[in-house]
Structures are given as structure tokens and as C-alpha cells.
Amino acid sequence: MALRINDTVPNFTAETDQGPITFHDWIGDSWAILFSHPKDFTPVCTTEFGAVAQLADEWAKRGTKVIGVSVDSADDHRKWKGDIEKVGGAAAGFPIIADTGLEVSKAFDMLPAEAYLPDGRTPNDSATVRSVFIIGPDKQLKLSMTYPMTVGRNFAEVLRALDGLQTAAKGVATPANWQVGQDVIIPASLSDDDARAKFGEFETVLPYLRKTKAPA
Numbered sequence: 001m002a003l004r005i006n007d008t009v010p011n012f013t014a015e016t017d018q019g020p021i022t023f024h025d026w027i028g029d030s031w032a033i034l035f036s037h038p039k040d041f042t043p044v045c046t047t048e049f050g051a052v053a054q055l056a057d058e059w060a061k062r063g064t065k066v067i068g069v070s071v072d073s074a075d076d077h078r079k080w081k082g083d084i085e086k087v088g089g090a091a092a093g094f095p096i097i098a099d100t101g102l103e104v105s106k107a108f109d110m111l112p113a114e115a116y117l118p119d120g121r122t123p124n125d126s127a128t129v130r131s132v133f134i135i136g137p138d139k140q141l142k143l144s145m146t147y148p149m150t151v152g153r154n155f156a157e158v159l160r161a162l163d164g165l166q167t168a169a170k171g172v173a174t175p176a177n178w179q180v181g182q183d184v185i186i187p188a189s190l191s192d193d194d195a196r197a198k199f200g201e202f203e204t205v206l207p208y209l210r211k212t213k214a215p216a
Contacts, residue, residue, distance in 0.1 A: 001056060002109045008139050009034075012121020016067070016095035017077035026137055028195035031064040031166070032135040033158065036110060040072040040080040044152050048082075049096075051155040058159055061164060069097040069104050071129060073200055105129050110146075168213040171198070183211040 003009065011024040026032075028189040035052065052066055052201040059066050069076065084092045097104055105111040110129045134143040134152060142165050147153050164174040172184040186195045188208050195202055196211060200214035 003133075003144070005142065005144075006140050009133065009135050009143050010104075011139075012104055012107060014104060014132075015098045017081065017098070018095040019099075021095065026067070027065065027135060027139060029137050031062065031137060031162065033059070033064060033066045033155070034108070034133040034135065035066070035068055035070060035158075035164070036105065036129045037070040037128040038149070040070050041083065042050045045070070046080070046083055046087050048153050048155070049084040049092060050090070051153075053084060053088040053090040053092040053198075054080070054096065055155060055159060056090065056093060062159075062162055064162060067097060067171070068094060069099050069129070071099045071102060071105060073100055073186045074098040090172070102159050107128065118170045119184065134158070134162055136169075156170055167214055172212075172215065175211075181214070184214045186205050186210040186212055 001104065005089060013020060013022045032133070035048070036046070036081070039045070041145045048187070049068060052068070068077075068081075076095075077098060081096075099105055102111055105113075110131055130149065130153075131144060131146045133141060133162070136142050143161055145153070145158070145161075160179065163180050164178055167174060167180075171187070173187060174184055175182075178184070186199060186202055192199065192204075192210075199212040199215070202210045204210050
């Protein structure tokens, strides 16, 4: 069964380039982002890992841990990090899971149960391992995105989505193209009186679309 929004994400024990982890314990009370890759030493993925490294301070500001997963070994990951840091111009301090047996890729429904890595494999053999999962402190999946091999992920959008999720956790929603500091949407389930009591003044754009300042 596919992993759906608000499902508890799989717990697993795995080797990383920084040693073994148990996933739920590693998340702890933080938000977490798991981003997956089909193979080490590939061009698009190297630029993506570099982008994640550049955002280290931004993840920390938001109380968010980031972790990569690729279907190569921990030794390969350690070697690859030299290229990642050269391309990104920043230290890649986050761990990378060594998913050589595809357990994590299958648990997160990125590959079918019968998938295997053939001898002499290429990235195409695990091409669907190109996803981002944002996970809350409750260990539930809050958002997922999947990309093809040829399109690099926009980690500024991942950061924006994380901001939206953390803001929405305060009982609001965010409109299209929302950025931090902009107005948010009051849930339609609240009456005007309840909305006023909770949020103060608000703008009624449509009977079902009311905007207010983002909660502190």
C-alpha cells in the first residue's frame, strides 16, 4: 500500500556514512526531511546534495533534520561527499543512508517489492528513488514530492513547503505561492465569530476565503 499523507512513516534500522541509525529515534522530537537518490556519483543528484548542504543553517532554524538515502554503500557515500562539498561549496554534515538492499526504498513505496539491483546496474534501475518526504515530530508523513531523473529538485520550494507545514500546524492554511510573512487562510470550519476570537481581525475575500496575519 502506498504511503499516504498522515500515515506514520516506516521505522527502520540502517547503516549510514555516519554510522547506524534507527529512523524514529533519529528523528526524535524534530521535523525531518528524507530525500532519496538512485545512485551515488550522478550529476543531478550531486547538485541536489550540494543544495541541501548550502541550506544547513535554514534547516537548523526550523528544528529540522535532513537525511539522504541512496542505494549505494556507506563507503561510496563517504567518497561522494567530497564531490558534493566541491559542487555545493558547503560541508555536507547530514547522514546518507546506505540502502544497498533497497529496504528503505521499498518501505517508502519508491520501488516495488520485487525490485532488485542487477549486476552492472545504472541509475535507471532505481530511477523512482527520486523523492522528498517531509515528516513531522509525530513521525507522520506531512508532504511528499517525486521527480524524474532529468529534473533537479528545487530545495527552495522544499524549504517553503516546510515553512507552510510548520505554519499550518498552528491551525491555519497557506495560499498559493505563500511565503513567510504573508497572510494565511482561516479554515472554513471556523465561524466568523470563532475566527475573530482566535485570530482577531481578518479579510473576507469570498464567503469561504478569509485571510489573516500568520500566527506568531
